[in-house]
Amino acid sequence: MTNPATGPLPERGGTSLSRSSDDMTVALLATTLDQLRQQTDLAALWPLVIDFLCQLSGVHLVWLATYQGADQSLQGQGGQTAVGTPNFLKQRFPATAGGLLDQVIMQKHPVSVPDLQAEPRAGEWCRVAKKLRIQGTVVYPIGAREDCLGLVLIGSNHWGEILRGQEQHLVAILLSGLTQEIYRLRASLPRSRATAAPQAIPAAAQLPLVSDLPPPLDPSPPPLDATLASQLLQEVSQTPTVTARIDALLQRVHQALQPAHTSLFTWQAETQDYVRRRTTADKPLPRENERKTVLISAQVIPAFCQTLRSGQVVAISDAHSLVSSQSPIPLLQLLKATAILAAPVILGEQLWGFLIADMPQSRIWSEAERQMLRVAAQFVALFAPVEMAESKLAQAEAARELASGLTQAICSDQDWQGVLRQACEQLVNHLQAQATLLVRHDPDTGTFTVVHQYPLPRGRAGLVKLAALSSLDWRNLSNKPDPEVINDLAQDLRLISWHQALLSLHCPAWLVISTQATGTPNHFLLIGRNTGSAWLESDLQSAQIIARQLGVLTQQWQLQQQTQQQQHLYQALQRGLVAIQKTQNLERLELASIQNLMELLQAPLVALITWQPGQTQGWIIVPPQVLPKFSIRANYEIDINRDPLIQAALEISQADASTFLNHPHPYPEVIQLGPTDLAPETREWLTGQEIGQVLAMALRTDPEYQPSGVIIVADRQDRSWPPAYFEALITLVNHLAYAHRSISLSNVLIEGWQRLEMLNWYKHRRIENLYRDLGGTYQQLYQGLTSHPPVAPSQLARTGQQFQSQLTSLVPLLQQEAWELKPTMGQQQESLGLSTLLRRSLERIESLVKQKQLWTQVHNPEMLSVTGDIAKIDLVLQELLLCAAQRSQAQGRIDIWCQAIDSQWLELSITDDGQIDPRLLIDLHHREHLDWLAPSTLDQPPGRHLRACFGIVAQLGATLDLYKLEDDRVLSRLILPLQVSA
Structure with a gap:
């Protein structure tokens, strides 16, 4: 006979045994059965059976396994495939509850599968089938009617049923003979070991696979000791707690009865179920963490519960032979048991639980075993009330410790x-x-x-x-x-x-509990379980x-x-108000305010849209660093009359307070819009991709006053704004509006005052010069009229014309500079020679120069012409020379240096050796940032006159500087525009 281990299974059509050769098949079966009877080792049976099954036509897979009842698994003993003998054929496979192999083991009937690859109950064998391209499969059990020793799996590469007619009968005969030989060898095993010589047995002669088989049926288990009950009570009483006594009781009963498991089921009133609280086994149960949640409803085993409630012991020796309606089939399936022995635990008139021993094989329960389990159940009934009380006390103590520990953690x-x-x-x-x-x-x-x-x-x-x-x-x-x-x-x-x-x-199971005992709750505790156990009252x-x-x-x-939050708002609001109060510069005020608003609101973007009164174009002021996802077009000019967001903020700021009495929003002065509410005109400059909502508020101190801008706040769509944030925003924006208007108004007033001061100085100096010129002309006219002999009429006419010319020079001053200086831009420019300008300015200070005996000299005079407003340039140069002469000591020196910087600009530098107040130099260079309420050197001459000169020179587009040199001389540096030659 050919051993299949030497090669793979033959393909269909190339077999050594065809379906037409019935006689040869029967002869081969007879030979195989005879060889099985001749074997003395269990391990030698498996190759003979596999060899016969491999000879059947169309068979591409054979696998033989023995069943391990202790852990519900199948130990592979070998087999054959079309590609040889893989190692996995001798591996251990679990008999998953409800699976294909478990069905064969439990029902002990062959199961045929048309396509093993598509069978979901096949488990791991589904993957094997796909790898080996196995489809049609039949699984046969090995064992007697009351016991399952293993199974045989036969597969083919073709779809559908693979064994028909006589082949099915031959396989059944073969497996029946295999079962008999297994029992024969197992029964003779103890005798052979007892009579064997006490010498070392070779490894090949040992029976390593005997442990793979379930224990043999033994209708007479070992007898119980008569004093076992008293010993049981004595041993149990030595444990310290009632819970430990029940555990010891179960352990002792388990040792005495030797079942697969000994369990205690107790009644759970909340779910109307019996829950397995404790179990004892020789080996740990799989999924140890799930043992505590094994339960069975009393509704599915009513007859069983009724029997126990009457005080009787339920003993089942073979579940497959039961036909009574009182059979607890669901309980047997839950325990995966064939034989059970159950005794009731009764408290008063209630079935509090039951003590149960189960076996996966058939077993005849003796009267002594029944009595033992009954006594143990009565012991449990005695211990149960105390154990329940201890359990409740323990739960209460655990809850108290948990609450106490939480309270201490809260306090500390x-x-x-x-x-x-x-x-x-x-x-x-x-x-x-x-x-x-x-x-x-x-x-x-x-x-x-x-x-x-x-x-x-x-x-x-x-x-x-x-x-x-x-x-x-x-x-x-x-x-x-x-x-x-x-x-x-x-x-x-x-x-x-x-x-x-x-x-x-x-x-799937949840508890939802309010954390407050009274009032509208605002916090809830949710507790979830992923098991099917119900929530108990405890x-x-x-x-x-x-x-x-x-x-x-x-x-x-x-x-x-x-x-x-309040502390943050208070500190941020305080910093914002202090920043508003500390600055009088409009640009610094605007930038500091939006940065403080960003910190106050914790928003990624705050911007200010501002404009001058009367303008329709506004510009955007943003902080230096803005997140790209909240970007805004800073150099974009906004038409404030066309933008819906700005118009909405302006309209709501102009409304009267009575308008807001019935307003649905608690803060109506703040416009709040979502991403879908923003108009396309607004999106042209508010371009950030993550801008989900926008707040807008106008800078307006009074509905009757003109607004000066609109504050824009942008954030994500899911940002929530508590009322405190709105109140802080309104407070800071209102203060910003007042400061913005106050500084703007102050700037307007200061600029007007400075212009009037310059106009006053200019007119005063012009009137002084005119008074001096008119005085000289009057003396000439008076002398001409009173002289003897009288002067000629022509000379008097020339004097009158000079008088008229001097008066005519005042016409532009009276017509064009009544309230402010005439702007030089866009006006016709005048020109005057540099030498003439210097000579005329020196003539006007000649009396002071002579009085102090000052030495004056003009260096590098050039034939150049100065262009611009000559009257103002003449007065500024005169003022600079006059100041230099006034601060110079007697017999001092004044130098005038002339130098053309380029073809467009001339530099006039006046140096003197006089003394000047250092504070005056500082105030002149920082005149735009002075505190106008504090005393200053610019409040009286010469600082007041020099400030006017600085302002007029700046208006002319020229440059004026005043320094003190290293050699203690004072330098007045004037840069004037030159006349460009055609």
Whole structure:
């Protein structure tokens, strides 16, 4: 006979045994059965069976495995595929409950599958089938009617049923013979070991696979000791606590009965279920953490419960042979048992629970075993009331310690998130939950912000917000002091807005508890479980106690947050007001104000749109650094009459206070718009992509006054603005409006005062010169009229013409410079020779020069002409020479240096050796930033005259400087425009 281990299975059509050769198949079967009977080792049976099955036509996969009842698995003993003998054929596969292999083991009937690749119950074999291209498959059980020893899997590359007619009968005969030989070898194994010589057995002669098989059927288990009950009570009584006594009792019963498991089911009134609280087994159960949640409803085993309630012991030896309606089939399926022995635990008239021993194989329960389990159940009934009392005390103590620890953490720890994390971690462990959420209700939007989540999901962000509830859900939740209990969220219509978010945490059961005992709640504690266990009354009490403690914590945290917010607003508002009060420069005021508003509101963008009174074009003032996602076109001119946002802010600022009495918005002076409300005209300059909402408020101190600008605040769409922020914004913007108007008005008044002061100096100097000139002309005229002999009439006419010319020079002054100096830009320019200009200025100070005996000299005079307003230039040069002469000491020196800088500008430098007040030099160079209310050297001559000269020179487009040189001389430097030759 060919061993299939030497090569792969033959393809269809190339087999050594065809379907037409029935006689040869029968002969091969007879030979195989005879060889099975001759074997003395279990390991030698498997190749013979595999070899026969490989000879069947169309077979491309054979796998033989023995069943391990202890851990519900299948140990592969070998097989064959079309590509050889892979190692996985000798691996261990789990017999998953409800799977294909488990069905064959439990039902002990062959199962045929048309396509193993598409069979979802095949588990790992589905992947194997895809790899080996196996489709049609049949699985046969190995074993007697009452016991399953293993199975055989036969597969083909073709779809549908692969064994028909006589082949099915031959396989059944083969497996029946295999079963008999397994029992024969297993029964002879103890005898052979007992009679064997005490010498080392070779490894090849040992039976390593005997442990892979389930223990043999033994209808007579070992007898119980008569004194076992008294010993049991004596041993149990030595344990310190009642809970430990019940555990020891189960352990001792398990040692005595030797079942697969010994369990205690107790009644749970909240769910009307029996819950397995304790179990004892030789090996740990798979999924150890799920043992505490194994439960069965009393409604599915009513006859079983009724029997136990009457005080009887229920003994089932073989579940497959039961036909009684009282058979607890769901319980057997839950325990995966074939034989069970159950005794009731009765407290008063109630079936408090039952003690049960189960076996995966058939077993005849003796009377002594029944009596033992009954006595143990009675012991449990004695211990149960005390154990329940101890359990409740322990739960109360645990809840008290949890609440006490949380209270101490609240009082001592300032890390609120750390306290919340500690509390939620303890709560999860105490209630055996999987998720906790602490949410805060926002009365403005109706949404719920997640304050804390424990534990955070791995690899992704936690929940940020929960959607707003329907009016019915919110009314029920806010008016209900007791916890909202939801055992299956997917099937519940309550809190429908939260279903998607809560189910994403894989928790179907939830508790929703208000953290406040009275009043409208603003915080809720959500606790979720991912198991099917219901919420007990003790769970609700513990959760409610912790929720109330967290309510104290959240209230303190909210108060602290409000205090921090108010402190931040107060400090930012104070800094903003101080910045407004400290500056008198309009540009610095505008820039400092928008930066303080950004800090105050914690907004990414604050801008100011401002304009001069009477203008229609506004310009944008933004801080130096703006986030790109909140950008704004800083160099963009805005038509304030066409922009809807600016017009809306201006219109609302012009409204009377009575208009706002019935306004729906609590702060109507602030325009608040969303991204869809912004007009295209506004989006042309407000270009940031993440700008989701905009606040706008006009700078207007009174509805009757003209506005000076509009403040723009931009932020994300989900930004919420508490009332305190609106109040701070309105306060700071109103102060900015007053400061903006005050500084603007002050600038207008100061500029007007300076212009009038310059006009007064200019007119005064012109009148002085005119008075001097007219005085000289009058003397000439008087002498001509009173002289003897009289002068000629022609000479008198020339004097009169000179008189008329001097008066005519005042006409432009009276007509064009009545209230302010005549602007030089756009006017016809005059020209005068440099030498004439210098000679005329020196003549006017000649008397002072002679009086002090000063030495004056003009250096580098050139044939150049000065252009511009000659009258003003003449007076400025005269004032500079007069100041130099006044501060010079007697017999001092005044030098005038003339130098053409280029073809357009001339430099006149006047140096003198006089003394000058250093403060005067400082005030002249910082005259635009002086405190006008403080005393200054510019309030009286010569500083007052020099300030007028500086202003007139700046108006002429020229340059005037006054310095003190290193050799203590004073330099007056005047740069004038030259006449450009044609």
